[in-house]
Amino acid sequence: MLQAIDLTKRYEDQQLALDALNLEIKEGEIFFLLGANGAGKTTTINLFLNFIEPTGGRALINGIDVTKEPLESKKYVSYVSENVMLYGNFTARQNLDFFAKLGGKTNLTRDDYYMRMREVGLQEEAFEKKLKTFSKGMRQKVGLTIAIIKDAPNILLDEPTAGLDPKAAAELLQILVNLKRQGKSILMCTHDIFRAKNIADRVGIMKEGRLVMVRTREEFMEDDLEKIYMNYMQEMVIEKV
Amino acid sequence: MIKLFIKKELLENIFSFKFLIMFLLMFFSLNTAIFIMTKDYKARLQNYDILKPSKNEAFAITYPTPFSIFAHGLDDNICNLYQITFGGQIETGSQKQAINKIYNFFNTPDLLYIINIILSFCAILFASDLITREKEQGTLKLIFSNGIKRPAFSLGKWIGGYITLIIPIVLSVLFGLIFFIILAKIPFQFSDFIRLLIFLFFVLVYLAGFFSLGLFISIVSRSSAFSMFFSLIVWVSLVFIIPRSGNLVAKQFINIPSVQTIEIKRSQIFIKAIFEYINSHYEKSKIPQGIINQQNDKIREDYLNKLNAVESIARKITSISPASDLTFLCTDLCNTGFREEQRFKTFVIMFKEQVKNFDSDSDGNLVGDFTPFSYARSPLSDFFNLAMMLHFSILIMYILIPVILGYYAFLKFDVR
Ligand SMILES: Nc1ncnc2c1ncn2[C@@H]1O[C@H](COP(=O)(O)OP(=O)(O)OP(=O)(O)O)[C@@H](O)[C@H]1O
Ligand SMILES: [Mg+2]
Numbered sequence: 001m002l003q004a005i006d007l008t009k010r011y012e013d014q015q016l017a018l019d020a021l022n023l024e025i026k027e028g029e030i031f032f033l034l035g036a037n038g039a040g041k042t043t044t045i046n047l048f049l050n051f052i053e054p055t056g057g058r059a060l061i062n063g064i065d066v067t068k069e070p071l072e073s074k075k076y077v078s079y080v081s082e083n084v085m086l087y088g089n090f091t092a093r094q095n096l097d098f099f100a101k102l103g104g105k106t107n108l109t110r111d112d113y114y115m116r117m118r119e120v121g122l123q124e125e126a127f128e129k130k131l132k133t134f135s136k137g138m139r140q141k142v143g144l145t146i147a148i149i150k151d152a153p154n155i156l157l158d159e160p161t162a163g164l165d166p167k168a169a170a171e172l173l174q175i176l177v178n179l180k181r182q183g184k185s186i187l188m189c190t191h192d193i194f195r196a197k198n199i200a201d202r203v204g205i206m207k208e209g210r211l212v213m214v215r216t217r218e219e220f221m222e223d224d225l226e227k228i229y230m231n232y233m234q235e236m237v238i239e240k241v
Numbered sequence: 242m243i244k245l246f247i248k249k250e251l252l253e254n255i256f257s258f259k260f261l262i263m264f265l266l267m268f269f270s271l272n273t274a275i276f277i278m279t280k281d282y283k284a285r286l287q288n289y290d291i292l293k294p295s296k297n298e299a300f301a302i303t304y305p306t307p308f309s310i311f312a313h314g315l316d317d318n319i320c321n322l323y324q325i326t327f328g329g330q331i332e333t334g335s336q337k338q339a340i341n342k343i344y345n346f347f348n349t350p351d352l353l354y355i356i357n358i359i360l361s362f363c364a365i366l367f368a369s370d371l372i373t374r375e376k377e378q379g380t381l382k383l384i385f386s387n388g389i390k391r392p393a394f395s396l397g398k399w400i401g402g403y404i405t406l407i408i409p410i411v412l413s414v415l416f417g418l419i420f421f422i423i424l425a426k427i428p429f430q431f432s433d434f435i436r437l438l439i440f441l442f443f444v445l446v447y448l449a450g451f452f453s454l455g456l457f458i459s460i461v462s463r464s465s466a467f468s469m470f471f472s473l474i475v476w477v478s479l480v481f482i483i484p485r486s487g488n489l490v491a492k493q494f495i496n497i498p499s500v501q502t503i504e505i506k507r508s509q510i511f512i513k514a515i516f517e518y519i520n521s522h523y524e525k526s527k528i529p530q531g532i533i534n535q536q537n538d539k540i541r542e543d544y545l546n547k548l549n550a551v552e553s554i555a556r557k558i559t560s561i562s563p564a565s566d567l568t569f570l571c572t573d574l575c576n577t578g579f580r581e582e583q584r585f586k587t588f589v590i591m592f593k594e595q596v597k598n599f600d601s602d603s604d605g606n607l608v609g610d611f612t613p614f615s616y617a618r619s620p621l622s623d624f625f626n627l628a629m630m631l632h633f634s635i636l637i638m639y640i641l642i643p644v645i646l647g648y649y650a651f652l653k654f655d656v657r
Contacts, residue, residue, distance in 0.1 A: 049386050051657050071388035079386035085378035087249075089256050098249050102242075102387045146383070 001026055001062055002048065002077075002154050002185050008056030009043050009209075017043040019209040020057060025202075027153070030176060030186040032196040034229060035206030041189035042082070043209075045156050048187075049079060061154055075104070078152040080160045084143030088132030092117060092142050095131055096149060103150035116145050121171045136163045144172060148179070155179060157188040161195065173199050197225050205232050242393040243400070250401025255408075263363050264409040268416070274355045275417035278310040279425050285309075285320060292322055294613040299325040299596045301589040301614040306576050307427045311440055312568070313349040314577030319585050325593045326601070352414075353571050356444050357564045361480055364406055364448045368455025369472035370465040371402050372651075377465060381656040395460075395651040399644065403452050407445055414441065436621060440574055443636070447567045450639030451476070457643035460650045480564045487559030491551045498547075503540060510536045563639045566632040573629060576618040580628075588616050 002025040009018040018040045025031045033041050046052045048059050050070040059066045064073040086095045096113045100106075117127055120141045131139065140160060147155055157176075161169040169192070176186055177199055190196065196203050203220055205213040205228070212232060220228070254260050285305040294300040301323040309316040324332045375381045384394060418437075422429065429437075455472050462468035498506075514533050556579075559565035572578030592614045599609030 046657060049382075051382065051385070051655070071390065074386060074388040077386065079383065081379055081382055083379060084383075086380060086383075087253055088378070089253050094252070098245070099383060099387075101245050102384060102389060104387075143383075150387075 001060075002156075002187055003060040003063075004044070004047075004057065005060070006057030007044070007047055007054055007059050009040075009047060009052065010055045017209050018047065018054075021211055023204070023211065025154075025185045025187055027183045027185055028180055029201045030180050030188065030199060032200040032203045033187065033189045033206055034191070034193065034196065034203060035189075036233060039206040040209040041206060042158055044206075045079075045158050045187070045189060048077065048156055049074065076152050077154045077156060078103075078147035078150045080140075080143050080147045080155070080157040082158045082160075082162060083136075084139045086131050086139060086142060089130060091128045091130055092122065092134070093127055095142060096145060099146045100149045103146075103152075105149055105151070108149070113145075113149075116149055117142070120145050120148070120175060121168070137165060137168045140164060141168070141172075144175065148175070153183070154185045155187070157186070157190075159190055160188070161190060161192050169195065193226050193229055197221075205229060207232060242389060243397045246394055246397025247401040247404070250398060251405055254402065254405040259367070260405065260409075263367060263406075267360060267363060267409045268413045270355045270359050271352065271410070271413040272417045272421070274350055274352045275310060275421045278313065278349075278351045279421045279427065281313075282307060282310050282427070283425070285316075289320065297608060297610065298613060299599070299611075301325065301331075301592050301616075303585060303616040303618075306618055307422075307429060307433070308436065308575035309351070309577050310422070310427070311351060311437070312353040312571040312575040312577055313351040314353075314568075314572030314575065315579070315582045316577040319577065319582055323589050325596050331589060331593055352417075353568060356447070357567060358480060360410060360444075360448055361451045361564065362476055364451035365455040365458075365472045365476045366469060367406055368402060368452045369459050369462075369468045371398055371456055372459040372654075373462055373465040373468045376656065385656045391652050391654070392648065395648060399453070399456060402456065403449060406448065406452055410444070410448070411441075432621065436574060440571055443567060443570050443574070443633075446633075446636050446640065447563055450563050450636055450643075451479075453640050453643040453647070457647040457650070460647050460654060479562045483562035484559045484565045484568075487555035487565070488551070490558050491554035494554055495547050495550050497551060498544065503544060506540055507537055510540075560632060560635060563636055566635045570629060570632045570636075574624055580623075581619060584619060585616060589614075 002023070004021045004023040007018060007021040007023075008016075010016050021040075021044060023031070033044065035041050043052070047054050048061065048066060050059075050066045050073070053067060061073040062076045064076070066073045087098070090098070093110065093113045096116070097108070100108050100113075114124075114127055118124070122138065122141050122145070126134065126138060131142065134142070140163065144160065147157075155176075161172060164172060173195055176188070180186055180201075188200075197220070200217065202214060202216050203225065204211050213228065215223070215225070215228070282305055289302065289304050292300070292302050293304075294302060303320060305316055305320045321333055326332055372381075375384075385391075454475060458472050458475065459468050462471060511533055556565075556569070560569070569578060573580050596609065596611050599611065601608065
């Protein structure tokens with residue numbers, strides 16, 4: 001379970017990036033966080049991972065406060081970053097091996113890694129190739145495999161479909177649905193409204209650091225999610241003008 | 242967890258292009274140096290065999306040490322030919338004495354020079370993007386999205402990176418030793434290998450300093466580009482600017498007269514003496530050569546004192562640079578340094594005292610029944626003294642300070 005309680009972040013330059021965010025993502029739930037560039041999505045994820053200190057409020061992972069017990073709380077979370085680069089001189093399997101061990105999975109075999117890579121749709125011949133020869137989408141899949149291998153109850157994804165071809169993106173989302181069925185709590189930041197419509201349980205729209213709208217699946221299926229989103233964005237444009 | 246990071250660091254670096262380039266550079270530069278200096282040593286050894294004094298020759302000369310291959314230092318001065326002439330004067334041989342000893346230290350392309358310049362450059366540059374690169378490629382975020390303690394990573398990085406750095410050095414030096422020194426039948430004894438091990442140990446400590454500096458810079462820098470640029474500046478200052486400015490700065494404190502000034506003073510003394518002679522003692526006495534000599538000696542002594550003072554201050558200033566500390570340590574260790582030169586000169590003076598009262602033949606050479614000059618280089622035990630400890634502690638400081646600062650800086654490091 002992921003919880004944000006009045007979570008606030010004001011950067012050193014006084015930029016209020018996140019304004020009292022209240023959010024709870026339960027087991028077996030996929031939450032999509034939408035919002036324009038600079039809305040505060042990445043900031044939210046960074047706060048959950050304790051990469052930055054909140055200036056107010058708390059972030060909890062499985063009930064553990066991430067600022068008070070950062071090491072303990074991170075045991076219960078997997079993370080897929082925007083642009084997975086990994087170690088270019090390592091093969092896909094070596095990368096998996098290293099990060100699996102960091103995540104506490106010390107007794108996996110070569111075949112385990114191969115199996116997981118097959119699951120995310122990586123081509124067999126890529127398994128033992130150096131990562132620097134990989135395309136962006138292929139790297140993204142390795143990144144996702146790392147998160148899956150850690151097998152943590154919570155998953156944070158920051159625009160994982162950016163740069164993926166439609167088929168790969170669809171595959172990735174299918175994997176998320178499977179993970180959700182296993183009872184994971186998933187927070188995904190994205191610009192991809194169409195995918196959100198397909199698989200999200202709840203969708204939130206963030207604007208200038210505030211979560212301005214949250215809709216459950218039933219609610220946004222009735223309305224046109226795209227229209228809602230555009231309305232919110234439009235307001236912003238008008239305000240700016 | 243540290244073990245995992247060390248292993249990753251080794252694997253990642255050893256199979257990288259950067260490592261290959263570094264290996265080749267180190268291998269060729271170190272072995273070229275060993276090759277050239279071994280040839281130089283053998284040539285000088287032959288030279289010594291020809292000049293070596295036989296019985297009843299008032300020459301002082303000593304053999305070149307095979308350690309000059311590693312640290313040449315002032316060995317050309319030490320191996321000079323000193324001839325004792327009538328009246329107890331010491332004349333140097335045809336090879337000119339180095340006037341500025343500090344410069345002399347930094348010019349011969351011996352092993353020490355390569356280590357001082359090229360290897361320190363490799364070390365600092367190699368370390369300078371170890372952290373920034375991980376940040377730029379996003380692996381740092383991924384690593385710390387796990388419950389990993391920061392020191393496990395930073396210490397693992399230090400150890401793993403340092404091991405990768407010294408692998409090519411140790412291999413190259415071993416290769417050089419086997420192919421150029423053992424096969425060339427350089428007279429090394431077992432005890433000499435202990436000296437050699439200490440030499441290598443100093444080198445590893447020295448490079449650990451540059452490596453730590455680079456890693457520290459990498460922690461406090463925002464990007465690899467900046468980190469490399471900053472490392473370059475630090476390296477140039479430590480390796481070139483500080484050692485070379487020691488003399489210049491020292492001269493600001495002590496006013497050394499130029500050779501021309503001294504010559505003018507000398508002629509003034511002479512002219513004054515002549516005038517006095519003409520004025521007062523026209524008929525009775527000879528030109529007061531004694532007084533002229535006395536005064537000239539005083540000028541000379543004064544000049545030498547000042548020169549020594551400059552040298553001692555320069556030595557202190559240059560000691561700020563680890564490159565200088567390594568040079569002083571290694572030349573002393575290899576018996577080619579200041580200490581050995583002083584010791585040798587004392588022996589020459591003792592020899593002079595012993596032979597100066599013998600008569601000279603028509604050519605001005607001393608003749609008589611005296612034992613020829615012989616000199617053995619300092620034993621290893623002489624090396625361990627306070628000055629050595631000071632230089633060594635400065636080298637250690639160059640490791641400790643960046644490691645400690647880097648350790649704390651990394652606890653607060655922004656991994657994003
Ligand atoms: N290190 C920082 N220092 C100061 N301000 C920052 C910093 N990082 C982000 N910000 C500001 O915080 C706000 C939110 O940024 P954030 O990266 O969370 O946006 P985002 O929603 O992830 O955007 P995008 O869709 O472009 O990824 C932005 O206005 C940004 O300028
Ligand atoms: Mg973002």
